Amino acid sequence: MTTLAPNYAPLPIEVASAEGAWVTDTAGRRYLDCLAGYSALNFGHRHPDLVAAAKDQLDRLTLTSRAVGHELLEPFARAITSLTSTEMLLPMNTGAEAVETALKAARKWGYETQGISEGDATVVVAENAFHGRTTTIISMSSDPEARAGFGPYTPGFRIVPYGDADAVAAAIDETTVAVLLEPIQGESGVIVPPADYLRQVREVCDSTSTLLVLDEIQSGLGRTGATLTQDLAAVRADLTTLGKALGGGILPVSAVVGRSDVLGVLTPGTHGSTFGGNPLACAVGLAVARLLETGRYQARARELAPVLAARAGDLLAGGHVTAVRSIGLWLGVDVATRTGREVSERMASRGVIAKETHGATIRLAPPLCVTQSELHLMMDALESAVSP
Known part of the structure; x- marks a missing residue:
């Protein structure tokens, strides 16, 4: 029996260490953190x-x-x-x-x-x-x-x-x-x-x-x-x-x-x-x-925003989501064929941490230090997770 109050239903991942946009669990598996502490980790984990x-x-x-x-x-x-x-x-x-x-x-x-x-x-x-x-x-x-x-x-x-x-x-x-x-x-x-x-x-x-x-x-x-x-x-x-x-x-x-x-x-x-x-x-x-x-982080969000928006638009055109909304490095996706929890679990199995909100919606907020290739990795995992 757990001694922890059940006010959260976390993914079955126990994070042991982290740096930048990546976390490592107690089994040694690495994940791209695209939740970023609900934007508390805008600068990534353990910014020097x-x-x-x-x-x-x-x-x-x-x-x-x-x-x-x-x-x-x-x-x-x-x-x-x-x-x-x-x-x-x-x-x-x-x-x-x-x-x-x-x-x-x-x-x-x-x-x-x-x-x-x-x-x-x-x-x-x-x-x-x-x-x-x-x-x-x-x-x-x-x-x-x-x-x-x-x-x-x-x-x-x-x-x-x-x-x-x-x-x-x-x-x-x-x-x-x-x-x-x-x-x-x-x-x-x-x-x-x-x-x-x-x-x-x-x-x-x-x-x-x-x-x-x-x-x-x-x-x-x-x-x-x-x-x-x-x-x-x-x-x-x-x-x-x-x-x-x-x-x-x-x-x-x-x-x-x-x-x-x-x-x-x-x-x-x-x-x-x-x-x-x-x-x-x-x-x-x-x-x-x-x-x-320095303006560096604001500029990075602006620079990568079109990449995120374009990938989100492609996802919508594919028919497996019903709506996408993005601004800067922030994305909301309404899922059509699965629950948000199922999509989050499928993304986790592909090495990306995301979390549902309000049932059928996925909210993605990678750290502002994320690279373009990492952003594509996130969207590849999302596309795979919402597909049949």
Whole structure:
């Protein structure tokens, strides 16, 4: 009998070591990792710069708590706000914590600056979104699997169809403090909205004095060919949540970045975290910022995007999948003749790690260090796995 809670159903692979885009299991078999920790491993496994930053910091200081300061906290905040063209950063640990922080800041901002009555604040969110699994976050979820059995739920959310800016506008009233969206819906299967969607939502938020909060925990930090996916739409959110790749695949690091007048409502005692902004996290986060400042990883995603899109198009033309969606180095595939689990297992037997999401959809997100030949290897395995 296992002593591990059964909240995951992993593939029968036990990883023992990894480097770059490849992992090796306990039996010595190598796999191309095309899940990449749900984009936490954008820079690959054990990137030497990130490992060196962590090792150096481990020899000096790992945790102070925020009861005192340390020499890396302000440099980390400056580096990430500079990278994202934002004003202020609030550090946390996990993506869900970053979303919760953004929600708290938005509500408090609404009460203090917009005259909304305490307890009445509402937030507009998108159908089929994924922002985490805390009780408050599942209260805005339309996914029965994530939501059922965990009530009572937190009120104050209005769910509208994703990709429909008119529906966002119709849901906003005098109680609305924010619109919370993913620029690309990752967990739902790499759902890409209409090209003008973010711009239109930005205009709606501007005209109604509503905050735009964009969850870039999966879509951000190079995955789609830009530092932030909102950059592709020439839009800047009022608050942006970051996570996953911010920790370089080494430890959990997350943050909310955005307007100083909004994050500034979180004064001493109103919000905090024991590990948020710890020295080890800041050391790794600074090294992540240095990698992204070169533009190399964003450029690689842009360069390989047409290769991935072309192979996905060929797959669709072959008739064994019903839809493909790609942006940068991110691909969602709806399977026609098998379950997503079956396809994942067949890909694993061919030396490629992928994972289903929502039954019949495969989500692929190889590390941004992947080569063109490795990308073809991934697509060859996928093509074989969906074929009879």
